[in-house]
Amino acid sequence: MYATILVAVNFFYISMKWFTQLFGDHSSQAIKRLQPKIQAINALETETQALSDGELRAKTDEFKQRLSDGQTVDDLLVEAFAVVREAAVRTMGMRHYDVQLLGGIILHEGTVAEMRTGEGKTLVATLPVYLNALEGKGAHVVTVNDYLARRDAQWMGQVYAFLGLSVGIVNDQNQSFLYDKGHEEVDAERDEEGSYKVFYEFLRPSSRTEAYAADITYGTNSQFGFDYLRDNTVRRPEQLTQRGHHFAIVDEVDSILIDEARVPLILSSQSNDAEDLYRTFAGVAAHLREGDDYIVDEKLRAVELSDEGIEKAEKILKIDNIYTQENIKLVHHLETAVRAKAVYNRDQDYVVRDGEVIIVDPFTGRMQDGRRWSDGLHQAVEAKEGVTIKAESKTMASITYQNYFKFYTKLSGMTGTGATSEEEFRKVYGLDVVIVPTNRPIERIDHNDFIYQTEAGKFKAVAVKVKELQEKGQPVLIGTVSVEKNELLSAYLTQQGIVHNMLNAKNHESEGEFVAKAGIKGAVTIATNMAGRGVDIKLGGPGCTKEEEQIIKDLGGLHVIGTERHEARRIDNQLRGRSGRQGDPGETQFYVSLDDNMMRIFGSEKVKSMVATLGMPEDMPIQNGFITKQLERAQEKIEGFHFDSRKHILAYDDVLSHHREIIYSRRHKILFNDAEYLETIYQQILAVSPELHETIEGKRESLGEEIFTQVMKDVTLQIIDRLWMEHLEVMGDTRQSVNLRAYGQREPIVEYKKESMRLFHEFEHTWLHDIASILGRIDVQATLKPKTPEPELIEINNKSDTVIVVKGNETKEVKSKKVQQWIDAGWQIRG
Numbered sequence: 001m002y003a004t005i006l007v008a009v010n011f012f013y014i015s016m017k018w019f020t021q022l023f024g025d026h027s028s029q030a031i032k033r034l035q036p037k038i039q040a041i042n043a044l045e046t047e048t049q050a051l052s053d054g055e056l057r058a059k060t061d062e063f064k065q066r067l068s069d070g071q072t073v074d075d076l077l078v079e080a081f082a083v084v085r086e087a088a089v090r091t092m093g094m095r096h097y098d099v100q101l102l103g104g105i106i107l108h109e110g111t112v113a114e115m116r117t118g119e120g121k122t123l124v125a126t127l128p129v130y131l132n133a134l135e136g137k138g139a140h141v142v143t144v145n146d147y148l149a150r151r152d153a154q155w156m157g158q159v160y161a162f163l164g165l166s167v168g169i170v171n172d173q174n175q176s177f178l179y180d181k182g183h184e185e186v187d188a189e190r191d192e193e194g195s196y197k198v199f200y201e202f203l204r205p206s207s208r209t210e211a212y213a214a215d216i217t218y219g220t221n222s223q224f225g226f227d228y229l230r231d232n233t234v235r236r237p238e239q240l241t242q243r244g245h246h247f248a249i250v251d252e253v254d255s256i257l258i259d260e261a262r263v264p265l266i267l268s269s270q271s272n273d274a275e276d277l278y279r280t281f282a283g284v285a286a287h288l289r290e291g292d293d294y295i296v297d298e299k300l301r302a303v304e305l306s307d308e309g310i311e312k313a314e315k316i317l318k319i320d321n322i323y324t325q326e327n328i329k330l331v332h333h334l335e336t337a338v339r340a341k342a343v344y345n346r347d348q349d350y351v352v353r354d355g356e357v358i359i360v361d362p363f364t365g366r367m368q369d370g371r372r373w374s375d376g377l378h379q380a381v382e383a384k385e386g387v388t389i390k391a392e393s394k395t396m397a398s399i400t401y402q403n404y405f406k407f408y409t410k411l412s413g414m415t416g417t418g419a420t421s422e423e424e425f426r427k428v429y430g431l432d433v434v435i436v437p438t439n440r441p442i443e444r445i446d447h448n449d450f451i452y453q454t455e456a457g458k459f460k461a462v463a464v465k466v467k468e469l470q471e472k473g474q475p476v477l478i479g480t481v482s483v484e485k486n487e488l489l490s491a492y493l494t495q496q497g498i499v500h501n502m503l504n505a506k507n508h509e510s511e512g513e514f515v516a517k518a519g520i521k522g523a524v525t526i527a528t529n530m531a532g533r534g535v536d537i538k539l540g541g542p543g544c545t546k547e548e549e550q551i552i553k554d555l556g557g558l559h560v561i562g563t564e565r566h567e568a569r570r571i572d573n574q575l576r577g578r579s580g581r582q583g584d585p586g587e588t589q590f591y592v593s594l595d596d597n598m599m600r601i602f603g604s605e606k607v608k609s610m611v612a613t614l615g616m617p618e619d620m621p622i623q624n625g626f627i628t629k630q631l632e633r634a635q636e637k638i639e640g641f642h643f644d645s646r647k648h649i650l651a652y653d654d655v656l657s658h659h660r661e662i663i664y665s666r667r668h669k670i671l672f673n674d675a676e677y678l679e680t681i682y683q684q685i686l687a688v689s690p691e692l693h694e695t696i697e698g699k700r701e702s703l704g705e706e707i708f709t710q711v712m713k714d715v716t717l718q719i720i721d722r723l724w725m726e727h728l729e730v731m732g733d734t735r736q737s738v739n740l741r742a743y744g745q746r747e748p749i750v751e752y753k754k755e756s757m758r759l760f761h762e763f764e765h766t767w768l769h770d771i772a773s774i775l776g777r778i779d780v781q782a783t784l785k786p787k788t789p790e791p792e793l794i795e796i797n798n799k800s801d802t803v804i805v806v807k808g809n810e811t812k813e814v815k816s817k818k819v820q821q822w823i824d825a826g827w828q829i830r831g
């Protein structure tokens with residue numbers, strides 16, 4: 001540990017008038033309101049510095065005591081922040097700047113703090129996280145990838161550990177850790193390199209439950225979400241991992257709550273069939289031609305088959321008519337196969353790695369290991385690529401990020417680029433955005449776009465520029481939109497003899513190190529948007545001397561080149577933000593061409609014809625205000641389009657969410673042996689199946705109260721889970737079919753709501769019947785036999801899916817789900 005006291009930089013250098021003009025009333029009012037608090041924290045500094053390490057740590061117990069005596073976290077804020085700041089100085093030699101205190105209060109208030117890249121958001125989070133963790137209900141820090149969860153926890157963990165709080169980390173593949181203090185031997189090294197390197201000494205493997213039991217837990221959005229879903233499929237309370245949703249800070253909040261929110265989280269179990277079907281249909285799709293047999297809607301990413309196309313398919317399949325009741329499934333297969341062929345492109349929408357199809361996020365260029373497209377699309381792409389087709393999976397549980405993050409009593413977020421998404425944060429998440437001023441004035445220069453006629457012309461120009469910059473020694477970071485474009489550009493640079501690094505967001509950990517070094521003299525780094533995310537680019541490189549840093553500053557700082565306008569302005573701004581951190585010099589320049597996807601699909605004809613009439617050679621740029629404006633308008637259009645599509649997903653998930661809440665709370669009560677509730681279910685079961693009344697009572701008697709309750713609990717959980725899976729599937733199908741029915745002028749969502757109500761009623765009816773029919777048939781002898789170590793108490797026969805019904809001397813085996821229909825028709829269930 002070392003304690004360099006850094007000179008405080010007062011953020012009041014900014015005149016409030018100027019700030020208001022720039023960022024609007026909302027942010028400046030918040031800042032004005034919070035100024036007295038900042039002053040109060042600063043006023044405590046001298047006395048906090050005078051405390052011994054032990055006394056400083058004892059503050060944690062004192063705060064906890066005061067909370068249990070009735071004070072609130074708001075009452076403690078000023079003192080707690082002063083304590084955390086001092087702990088950070090003592091452990092890491094970093095003293096929170098005033099603007100960082102400000103950011104911390106904003107996060108504590110459950111707001112999105114927009115703080116630019118390099119403003120030190122990782123450190124800012126320690127303030128509200130410590131304060132809110134004091135309540136003992138857990139504080140979650142959500143990062144964009146597993147590597148950042150580990151990095152932030154082992155880096156910031158020292159502050160929390162110093163103050164006596166525990167830290168857990170949840171990573172994918174069920175890897176979890178607890179922060180392990182000590183390891184003095186690498187402490188100094190960690191302070192130096194902890195911003196990009198994970199010192200594993202500080203991470204001790206633990207169970208998932210332990211990681212969540214810690215005062216503070218770091219993890220990715222997907223792990224938090226999946227753990228929630230998994231917790232709602234367990235059969236025993238000790239398998240639960242999470243302990244509620246108290247307070248969360250989402251780092252890079254726009255990436256997580258906006259960009260990633262288009263794909264819901266799905267937990268699935270696998271079932272094997274239809275592999276041949278996928279191959280067959282991939283073969284059929286290969287025979288169909290765009291134009292004659294189908295048309296593609298690039299904006300909607302959909303295909304529409306023509307009559308000729310359908311006929312051709314029927315001929316190949318040797319089927320008379322594919323549009324019949326029993327062939328409906330095949331229609332879906334056919335459409336999916338054609339979509340896989342016509343709309344989903346290799347190295348753009350997905351990559352094939354080690355015989356696997358891996359999705360690439362269209363927004364961020366980031367590979368999404370483990371994610372799969374649903375509804376058979378993934379299998380269709382696998383069939384098209386000729387790789388192994390993974391078994392079709394059944395959804396066991398699913399949720400959108402929007403609905404998961406609503407569980408938190410208090411949610412907040414931080415990002416460098418939140419303002420352009422203010423409306424969505426407010427409407428969807430109820431989150432306000434406050435723009436925090438930078439610690440030092442911004443020096444970066446953003447140049448106007450260069451526009452080229454062709455992509456080749458654009459890349460040639462980039463290569464020439466980069467060569468010039470490398471010769472001069474100015475470091476360059478070039479952003480691309482995809483792995484494919486990365487490789488293409490790399491070839492251009494190689495041709496010019498430019499030595500460079502290429503980052504594809506394939507390995508966040510090692511790429512983090514490359515990005516950390518992207519500010520070294522002469523460095524050229526090509527990166528997709530997510531590559532090296534969250535890692536700071538220091539001019540001169542990590543641990544360089546003041547002189548080395550100055551050389552880079554004199555060269556103009558980091559030069560950022562964008563090679564394509566992204567679908568959202570926010571993502572362009574993220575790239576620009578890589579340059580000019582903490583008042584450094586820097587410049588950014590976008591190179592775009594008419595071949596770019598954005599221009600091709602959304603650019604207006606006017607622009608194209610205008611450029612054509614200018615008659616410029618392909619590697620000559622046009623800098624034209626009109627065209628740049630058109631581009632930005634197109635971006636806004638796409639942003640709106642995506643916002644709508646997310647709202648759409650949410651509207652549908654809200655319907656399901658209502659059911660999910662009912663079912664999960666029911667599950668929860670059963671899991672925790674809520675005696676009163678179990679008795680209620682028991683009475684309901686008897687009520688729906690009067691004919692089984694005696695049989696079930698008999699079983700209850702012979703099994704004894706305790707075992708019977710255990711059996712009933714287990715049966716109930718299994719039935720709920722199975723029916724819930726079915727419900728999810730039927731709801732999914734319904735969603736598709738209401739969209740088809742939309743042609744008949746009805747609002748699909750209204751239809752969906754209506755239908756879902758009916759389906760849920762069906763669910764409500766079926767589950768009690770199913771439990772009754774199983775309980776009525778439970779083999780008492782088998783249940784009473786000595787138990788195997790297997791914790792599941794009974795094995796439910798798969799056939800319990802069906803029920804025997806009788807009428808007169810007729811007997812039938814029917815689906816238990818459908819049993820009501822039979823009862824309505826005068827049949828009785830055979831006990």
Ligand code: ADP
Pocket residue numbers: 006093094095096097100115116117118119120121122123195534535536
């Ligand atoms: P952001 O997430 O806002 O882009 P980081 O949290 O990655 O920024 O921090 C950027 C760099 O700034 C880190 O290397 C960190 O060590 C440094 N830093 C942050 N806050 C301070 C501070 N108060 N004093 C000194 N250095 C700081």
Ligand code: MG
Pocket residue numbers: 121122251534535
């Ligand atoms: Mg960060």
